[in-house]
Amino acid sequence: MTRSAADPWLNGRPPHLPISSEEGLPAICLLPGDPARVDRAGQVLDDFRLLGQNREFRLGVGRVGAVEVAVCSTGIGGPSTEIALVELARLGVHTVIRTGGMGALAAHIAPGDLCVVTTAVRDGGAAACYADPATPAQSSPEVSAALRAAAASAGETPHDIGVISCDSYYVGEGRPVPGLEGRAAARLAEIESRSVDGMDMECETVLVVGAALGLRVGGILVAHASRATDQWLEDYEPAQLRMLRVAVTAAGELGRAPTEAR
Ligand SMILES: O=P(O)(O)O[C@H]1O[C@H](CO)[C@@H](O)[C@H]1O
Ligand SMILES: O=c1cc[nH]c(=O)[nH]1
Numbered sequence: 471m472t473r474s475a476a477d478p479w480l481n482g483r484p485p486h487l488p489i490s491s492e493e494g495l496p497a498i499c500l501l502p503g504d505p506a507r508v509d510r511a512g513q514v515l516d517d518f519r520l521l522g523q524n525r526e527f528r529l530g531v532g533r534v535g536a537v538e539v540a541v542c543s544t545g546i547g548g549p550s551t552e553i554a555l556v557e558l559a560r561l562g563v564h565t566v567i568r569t570g571g572m573g574a575l576a577a578h579i580a581p582g583d584l585c586v587v588t589t590a591v592r593d594g595g596a597a598a599c600y601a602d603p604a605t606p607a608q609s610s611p612e613v614s615a616a617l618r619a620a621a622a623s624a625g626e627t628p629h630d631i632g633v634i635s636c637d638s639y640y641v642g643e644g645r646p647v648p649g650l651e652g653r654a655a656a657r658l659a660e661i662e663s664r665s666v667d668g669m670d671m672e673c674e675t676v677l678v679v680g681a682a683l684g685l686r687v688g689g690i691l692v693a694h695a696s697r698a699t700d701q702w703l704e705d706y707e708p709a710q711l712r713m714l715r716v717a718v719t720a721a722g723e724l725g726r727a728p729t730e731a732r
Pocket of ligand 1: 669670
């Protein structure tokens with residue numbers, strides 16, 4: 471059997487994710503950007519096992535109660551996130567929850583705060599291949615509701631937020647790269663004028679590409695930093711674990727009461 475360039479799966483194995491369609495995946499998958507967060511999610515899942523890693527795509531599966539949950543890192547930005555989503559959908563995943571970090575823009579969101587993503591401003595590249603730029607990036611209401619309920623049961627009080635997702639961390643997020651300070655400042659002012667609560671680099675792709683593929687989509691983010699107060703959370707792991715606990719509980723609920731993918 472030879473690999474097709476147009477459809478480069480071979481013997482049920484996708485070209486990027488370290489798994490074959492014979493092994494299959496659970497219907498629900500958490501999507502951190504950082505590969506190291508896959509193992510952190512494993513700390514709050516039962517019977518976690520790592521399936522493998524290829525490039526930025528680290529993949530594992532575990533369980534919450536009777537519900538199996540996959541965790542797959544997307545790497546940074548739209549292109550690698552699009553690849554993960556398309557391959558996961560073909561492997562049987564129908565619900566995805568981004569579990570990431572963000573820079574808060576709204577002054578009332580402090581580093582370490584949890585945020586349930588309801589919408590994303592479309593500022594990346596990959597998602598434009600899947601839906602016209604006018605198509606809104608929105609979480610599936612049942613995914614957001616499950617995340618809010620899981621947070622409440624853990625004693626957390628997450629913010630409901632809109633994020634802007636863009637494919638540049640430095641100048642694109644208004645950081646002063648030497649020689650480009652003016653450009654970065656103008657960019658930050660432009661982002662601030664859009665009235666969003668935070669910025670990351672993957673939510674748009676998860677919401678738009680996932681929806682175009684017929685998946686239920688959503689996201690929970692923890693503020694790693696505040697651009698409003700210029701604070702940065704150095705001891706980030708406890709906040710990530712709080713977020714992951716909420717996401718795993720929500721995944722358990724969504725898996726217990728499956729609805730049709732939208
Ligand atoms: O916290 P994760 O999911 O890695 O994502 C955030 O961190 C990366 C930037 O450092 C970007 O991918 C951004 O969206
Ligand atoms: O400032 C930040 C922090 C996390 N992720 C981002 O994209 N930006």
